[in-house]
Amino acid sequence: MPTASINLERYAWLAVVAALATMGLKMLAWWLTGSVGLLSDAIESLVNLAAAFLALSMLRLAAREPDKNHPYGFSKAEYFSAGIEGAMIVIAAAGIIATALPRLLAPQALEMPALGLAISAAASGINLAVGMTLLRAGKTHNSITLEADGRHLMTDVWTSAGVIVGVALVYATGWLVLDPFVALAVAAHIVWAGIGLMRRSALGLLDAAIPQADQDEINKIFVEYSRRYGISFHAVRTRRAAARRFVSFHLLVPDEWSVLRAHRLSEEIEERIRELLDGATIDTHIEPISDPASYDDEKLDR
Numbered sequence: 001m002p003t004a005s006i007n008l009e010r011y012a013w014l015a016v017v018a019a020l021a022t023m024g025l026k027m028l029a030w031w032l033t034g035s036v037g038l039l040s041d042a043i044e045s046l047v048n049l050a051a052a053f054l055a056l057s058m059l060r061l062a063a064r065e066p067d068k069n070h071p072y073g074f075s076k077a078e079y080f081s082a083g084i085e086g087a088m089i090v091i092a093a094a095g096i097i098a099t100a101l102p103r104l105l106a107p108q109a110l111e112m113p114a115l116g117l118a119i120s121a122a123a124s125g126i127n128l129a130v131g132m133t134l135l136r137a138g139k140t141h142n143s144i145t146l147e148a149d150g151r152h153l154m155t156d157v158w159t160s161a162g163v164i165v166g167v168a169l170v171y172a173t174g175w176l177v178l179d180p181f182v183a184l185a186v187a188a189h190i191v192w193a194g195i196g197l198m199r200r201s202a203l204g205l206l207d208a209a210i211p212q213a214d215q216d217e218i219n220k221i222f223v224e225y226s227r228r229y230g231i232s233f234h235a236v237r238t239r240r241a242a243a244r245r246f247v248s249f250h251l252l253v254p255d256e257w258s259v260l261r262a263h264r265l266s267e268e269i270e271e272r273i274r275e276l277l278d279g280a281t282i283d284t285h286i287e288p289i290s291d292p293a294s295y296d297d298e299k300l301d302r
Contacts, residue, residue: 008063008146011137012056015149018130019049022156025123033116035167039099039183044156044190045123047092051085051152055145062145062242072281078242079204082148086197089152093187093194100183114171117164124160127153142243144204148197155193159186207239210247214238214277218247221272229265230254232289235298245280247273250297252289262286 026042029035058081066073131153138147166182169175209215215238222233232252239246251269253262266284274280287294 008059008137008141008143009056011134011146012052012059012149014130015052015055015134015153016049018126018153019045019052022123022126023049025119025126026160029116029119029123032119033167035116035163035170039096043092043095043099044089044159044186047085047088048127048152048156050088051081051149054084054088055081055149057081058145059143072241072246073244075242075244076205078143078145079201081145082204083198083201085148085152086194086199086201089155089190089194089197093191096183096187096190100180100187104177104180117167120160120164124157124164127160128157131157144200144242148200152193152197155190159189162186162189204240204242207241210238210240210245210277214245217276218273221269221276222249225265225269230289231265234295235285243279245277246283247277247280248283248285250285250287250294252287252294255288255290259286 023042023045026045030039030042058077061077062073062075064074131150134146134150134153136150138144138150163182163186166178166185170178218236218238222236226232231254234250234252236249237247251262251266253265263286266286270282270284273282
């Protein structure tokens with residue numbers, strides 16, 4: 001198994017351990033207090049656990065080497081992880097709503113709120129630390145799976161904060177209906193987070209271009225070489241598949257250039273782009289600059 005895959009798996013296992021710990025703590029907090037708000041928080045931790053195992057499996061699949069039937073590799077598997085995790089969040093929200101609605105009709109008193117809140121706060125501290133770690137790792141390694149899991153955990157932190165405030169207000173005011181109201185607000189919040197993850201997953205599967213800032217840097221390289229050698233570029237296309245980036249373009253060179261000279265220049269340009277986009281896969285098509293046929297293939301369907 002590639003070393004990079006093993007390194008990323010370490011973060012996925014960290015998420016698994018954190019999910020187990022926080023789920024146990026939050027279930028204990030709910031058992032001590034009877035708060036439906038804390039129960040909603042515990043249910044989301046169960047989703048965190050399932051999402052962590054899913055992330056682990058998708059990272060392993062994404063790290064597989066390309067084969068005959070998958071020449072571009074398996075990196076898009078990470079988008080499935082993010083999309084499925086988003087759907088799981090929405091399903092968890094439905095469970096929270098189903099639990100909270102009866103409490104609106106028949107509010108119940110909370111027991112041992114101070115201890116329950118302290119335990120829930122400790123669990124949130126674990127999620128905060130792990131979530132920030134996953135976000136940093138996701139950005140460093142261009143892994144949407146780790147980034148999605150990190151954002152999910154950070155959403156859980158804010159959710160927990162809302163629940164803790166809600167339970168504290170119930171304890172301070174005696175207004176029991178606040179508990180299910182907070183649970184419903186939590187459900188609405190995590191539905192929004194889940195939809196966001198599913199949307200990002202869909203965009204990745206639709207072969208979205210690399211960020212505009214990176215495209216601008218590539219264009220600067222093209223402008224530099226155009227001025228130096230009297231060459232031209234067109235049919236520039238980019239796409240991103242999780243950690244992998246793909247760039248293709250047509251290089252138009254003077255008619256009198258030899259194949260060797262054009263090839264050496266294309267290799268130099270590709271190396272410059274790889275320095276900009278670490279590990280990018282680059283395809284270059286060389287054409288004579290004065291041949292009209294060179295300009296008939298700029299469109300994707302050509």
